[in-house]
Amino acid sequence: MGKVKLENVAKFAGVSPTTVSRVLNNRGYISDATRKKVNDAIEELGYFPNEVARSLYGSKTNLIGILFPNVSNPFYGEMVTEIEKNLSQKGYKTLLCNTSDNEEKETEHLKMLLSNQVDGIVVGSRNQPSDIYEKANLAVVAIDRFVSAKVPIVRSDNYGGACLATRYLLTKKCKKIAIFIGSPEEEIKKGDLRLKGYLDTLTENNHGEHICRVSFDENENYQKAKISEYMDANPDIDGVFATGDILAGMIKSIARQKNKNPEIVGYDGSDTFLSLCGDISTVRQPVKKMARLSVDILLDSLAGNYEHEGQEYILPVTLIERSV
Amino acid sequence: MGKVKLENVAKFAGVSPTTVSRVLNNRGYISDATRKKVNDAIEELGYFPNEVARSLYGSKTNLIGILFPNVSNPFYGEMVTEIEKNLSQKGYKTLLCNTSDNEEKETEHLKMLLSNQVDGIVVGSRNQPSDIYEKANLAVVAIDRFVSAKVPIVRSDNYGGACLATRYLLTKKCKKIAIFIGSPEEEIKKGDLRLKGYLDTLTENNHGEHICRVSFDENENYQKAKISEYMDANPDIDGVFATGDILAGMIKSIARQKNKNPEIVGYDGSDTFLSLCGDISTVRQPVKKMARLSVDILLDSLAGNYEHEGQEYILPVTLIERSV
DNA sequence: CACAATATGTCAACCGATTGACACACCGTC
């Protein structure tokens, strides 16, 4: 049994294909009787208009590509969940791409998205900017990442959040506060604002800095080894700011193994993290608002509104204190 | 600047459209010189073949729909990440749908997927079976869910896992072991195997049962209230089997607030959970294997192989012990 | 009764690629 098409519906309903199309698209004059006949035929035959054909003619696919490192990390997971919900509500469909923080994969996926004529892209992966974004003239929104001069950015207040976290550790009387960073090296070089917030806050308070970079693109065991090593080399660390919650959790369990209990503050504050981990404080990013805003901006751009070009939208974070 | 099309490439390269198509699809005779000319033109113009047009002609979209409740829960997140990776590797694209465990949303998304001519579907949402799956003749694979008599199922050993978990709690000398269930009511009625494993194991050991159903479709605060209530009503519970890790985490923190420390075993064992939560044991489902198998089956079916129809693939689980 | 609004049909172009049929030219070889 092949796919049902418009023509079959027309025959079944005893009308012309044009009439069916008119019913489907609410154009021209249609009597209630005919409308009913057609809708009944559609129902009866289980007809679904072929979006591929429609897209081809209309040169709009209502497809949005979503590029993230993965959806395993609950912060990304919640972000993608919310983005998809918002898009779906507005009649858009979500093409999911996991870049695994790998530049080639991002490029490959990007080409795929362009071939598939997506109307827009939300990019949250953390690779180096690709010039493909510039060439293709489609709507793009970046989440906490620079893509090109024109692409609007939605991010949380990384600097403010880092200050909050570090200040919190200071109020907890921590004497030696370390930062564990899980960002790509390039990002750090370009001035990681979470790092800067940490450094500035410590300097203001005459504290020394202790930086441990945990390559986020290495595998988990390697990361854990690195953390362990660093903690052995700096046994008197009593405060930790981790730039991600997963990282914070790993640090916590490694510390526990070493019979230590430093005060830890993470970053992200996904619902999942908050449910699973009751004893690590964190800086919470407003995921739902960020997702909502990104979609709004994207659809705005799609509607031909250029006011977001080059804009950066920084949403406020909140510190969530937890006690053991 | 409009989109570049095959015709433009042809003009730019000084050849006919047919020749360009021949180069793109490796058909017929093409001299190396011409091939180079065409490829250079493609490169120069930044041409991406319009997949929409290709799909229309070829009546194959290489699009796979993925239906899950969400990707916020790291178990789903990791599953979806892995499925997407596997699909992408085989040249397929992933249309992500979040059903929020809502039947109407699932139906709506399903219609959308059919309209978009997806070649297949992987469904992991936990709603009642819809007859749409039967009608549409496309490849479908279900993850831990019944869809229809024909649709193959990939799941972990729910019964064995529950037995493992319960037996573990018994070895820990727990006297009063409760189960907290986060599945939809209908699923439980139809014989939830995690529940059955729990019950059977207790019966074998002459233990009484203590069941708390936490509607997974209620909001988090309501769930927490329910857990709290149940624990107050049954203060001597010293062992808990939770049918999901998030649930286990919530139980843990609520217990802590009440100054209790029951032995807890969760279910899922996502990497994220294991990283974040060092002190809750769990039954680990082999996410990567399940994802891989699902994709393999799907592509097999797509290739016209019917051997998977009606099959159920049950993958083994492992108990992961954690200590406080 | 004329005219407008309503209701439906026919027909063809179009969206961007693929594909088969067929023509023509060039080359080498038997």
Added chain:
DNA sequence: GACGGTGTGTCAATCGGTTGACATATTGTG
């Protein structure tokens, strides 16, 4: 010189639906 392989072009149909132009018929209204 004929034939087969190679290389390229022209042309039209096709995928499934959309849309505008135009024809025609039936209403209703002033």
